[in-house]
Amino acid sequence: MNEMRSVYFDNNATTPLYPEVLEAMLPYYKEAFGNASSAHRAGRTVKAKISESREIVANALGASPSEIYFTSGGTEANNLAIKGRAWAGRKASGSGIITSTIEHPAVLEVAKYLSKNGYEISKAGVGPDAIVDIDAIGEAINDNTILISVMHANNEVGTIQPVKVIAALGKEKGITIHTDAVQSFCKIPLNVDDLGVDLLSVSGHKINGPKGTGVLYIRKGTKMHPLAHGGHHEGGMRAGTENVAGIVGFTKAVEIGIESMEKNYQYVKTLRDDLEQRILSAIPNTILNGHREKRLPGTVNISFECVEGEALLINLDMMGIAISTGSACSSGSLDPSHVLMAMGIPHETIHGSLRFSIGHGNTKDEVDYVMTHLPRVITMLRDISPLWDSREGRAISLEEAEKGARTI
Numbered sequence: 278m279n280e281m282r283s284v285y286f287d288n289n290a291t292t293p294l295y296p297e298v299l300e301a302m303l304p305y306y307k308e309a310f311g312n313a314s315s316a317h318r319a320g321r322t323v324k325a326k327i328s329e330s331r332e333i334v335a336n337a338l339g340a341s342p343s344e345i346y347f348t349s350g351g352t353e354a355n356n357l358a359i360k361g362r363a364w365a366g367r368k369a370s371g372s373g374i375i376t377s378t379i380e381h382p383a384v385l386e387v388a389k390y391l392s393k394n395g396y397e398i399s400k401a402g403v404g405p406d407a408i409v410d411i412d413a414i415g416e417a418i419n420d421n422t423i424l425i426s427v428m429h430a431n432n433e434v435g436t437i438q439p440v441k442v443i444a445a446l447g448k449e450k451g452i453t454i455h456t457d458a459v460q461s462f463c464k465i466p467l468n469v470d471d472l473g474v475d476l477l478s479v480s481g482h483k484i485n486g487p488k489g490t491g492v493l494y495i496r497k498g499t500k501m502h503p504l505a506h507g508g509h510h511e512g513g514m515r516a517g518t519e520n521v522a523g524i525v526g527f528t529k530a531v532e533i534g535i536e537s538m539e540k541n542y543q544y545v546k547t548l549r550d551d552l553e554q555r556i557l558s559a560i561p562n563t564i565l566n567g568h569r570e571k572r573l574p575g576t577v578n579i580s581f582e583c584v585e586g587e588a589l590l591i592n593l594d595m596m597g598i599a600i601s602t603g604s605a606c607s608s609g610s611l612d613p614s615h616v617l618m619a620m621g622i623p624h625e626t627i628h629g630s631l632r633f634s635i636g637h638g639n640t641k642d643e644v645d646y647v648m649t650h651l652p653r654v655i656t657m658l659r660d661i662s663p664l665w666d667s668r669e670g671r672a673i674s675l676e677e678a679e680k681g682a683r684t685i
């Protein structure tokens with residue numbers, strides 16, 4: 278029997294480590310194990326390496342090294358950005374924060390926490406194309422607004438948001454602007470001045486770097502409180518002995534990612550477009566979710582009518598294909614994706630939605646492999662769906678199904 282293949286099309290969830298990243302990290306677990314706060318040579322060596330890393334990351338974002346704060350990932354960066362700014366800007370009458378309905382839970386849960394603690398939270402909706410409603414942001418701004426947080430690119434559908442326009446709206450009123458750029462970093466150009474943001478979050482494991490690493494960019498002069506108190510690490514903004522190997526690995530991934538961004542963009546987009554076109558033309562009753570053009574190069578989210586996404590995921594997993602669905606398996610229940618819901622997609626369609634996220638390590642051969650299995654699996658699952666008429670090859674309404682359209 279052939280060894281089962283492994284096709285990983287879930288690069289928005291996480292990515293494999295670049296071998297060069299691991300190589301760069303190893304010395305900082307072995308001989309260069311010093312604490313950057315120590316005055317002796319072992320400490321000074323790693324301190325210098327952290328400074329060098331800060332400079333490289335700053336260059337990648339168009340920032341100054343003193344504006345780069347290493348964190349334990351995207352979640353911490355978002356928490357520090359939003360809580361840190363909220364706590365520093367609290368007004369007697371309650372401060373306002375504006376965000377969107379399609380943010381990652383690392384923003385939405387922070388907003389929920391703050392709303393329970395006296396902050397006014399407004400969430401701008403999105404259109405069917407998953408683009409945030411700029412007018413809704415404009416209308417939500419008032420004298421109490423201290424922060425607007427809108428993601429740069431969405432993790433589920435890949436839609437790129439008009440952050441620059443939103444930032445310009447807020448800046449007029451002196452409002453701090455945050456963007457979660459975890460999914461777009463090293464995939465599309467990113468520059469803090471060009472976007473006009475004051476706070477920007479990125480994560481290491483989405484860019485072929487180590488898990489548990491990330492950065493928050495904080496524009497000089499932004500009023501912030503720290504989350505963790507302790508030593509004077511990271512300019513007093515993030516206490517705790519630095520994860521030196523993680524910082525070094527993160528930085529190596531940034532260097533490689535920035536250098537190969539253009540090449541990877543074209544390569545990944547070609548694979549994605551090929552997969553997308555073949556799915557849409559080979560499988561009937563499929564819908565592409567999110568904006569067609571304003572999108573990350575490797576992300577495609579498609580709804581397959583009359584198919585249960587979880588069953589699809591399990592069947593593809595048995596073929597060695599890793600993808601994710603439009604349902605988030607949280608606390609034992611299958612909640613439909615809040616992103617697809619915000620886009621106005623009906624529940625039953627959301628449950629048949631898949632996200633394929635392609636990375637630069639994927640190949641055309643892997644797309645071919647997926648296309649040899651996916652249409653067959655869909656047909657099999659539709660054949661057992663009461664809402665699918667296999668003879669006519671079409672979806673049927675609940676009423677039709679109840680009238681016995683499928684009576685054998």
Ligand code: PLP
Nearest residue numbers: 350351352381383432457459480
């Ligand atoms: N923000 C977005 C848009 C993400 O996709 C993710 C990860 O899925 C995060 C934040 C959280 O990042 P991390 O896993 O580094 O905490």
